[in-house]
Amino acid sequence: MATKRNSSSPAAAAVTPEAAWSAASELPRQQLTLAAESACAVFRGFEAMRKIQEKAAHQALQHYSRAAEKLKETSEPAQVMQVQADLLRFDLEGATQYWQQLGAAAVDMQRELMECCTHMVHPGALQRVASAGDSFPAMASAFSPFFPFNARAEAS
Secondary structure, three states, rough: OOOOOOOHHHHHHHOOOOHHHHOHHHHHHHHHHHHHHHHHHHHHHHHHHHHHHHHHHHHHHHHHHHHHHHHHHHHOOOOOHHHHHHHHHHHHHHHHHHHHHHHHHHHHHHHHHHHHHHHHHHHHHHHHHHHHHOOHHHHHHHHHHHHOOOOOHHHH
């Protein structure tokens, strides 16, 4: 059976403006924390991808440098074909490995992003958000002296 929350309880009416401001600032703080943690996860993922790209470029540089040296030393067509076949094999294996590593880095980044979002779903976090929402009437009453009601609005 569902239970209703009584919003007109004496505890809710006794909320001070300071407590209301504190509770109301909880939601934006949690949102900013989530955004900062998510940005960190994305930056870590980009950093990992950049390292994969750097490693692949370094390996290609070394392999192609050795191939260039071999091509300078040989003049036989069979050896040239062997170097060309070796470069083709290296390119195919390297591309497969590169894309697998990039995919794994992207999956890790997505996992970290999901972990950041699960912090907001934690029951304690939801309770703090709900308490922040409960304090809005007290916060609004603290502002009422600054915004006097129009006499026509009170008459209707």
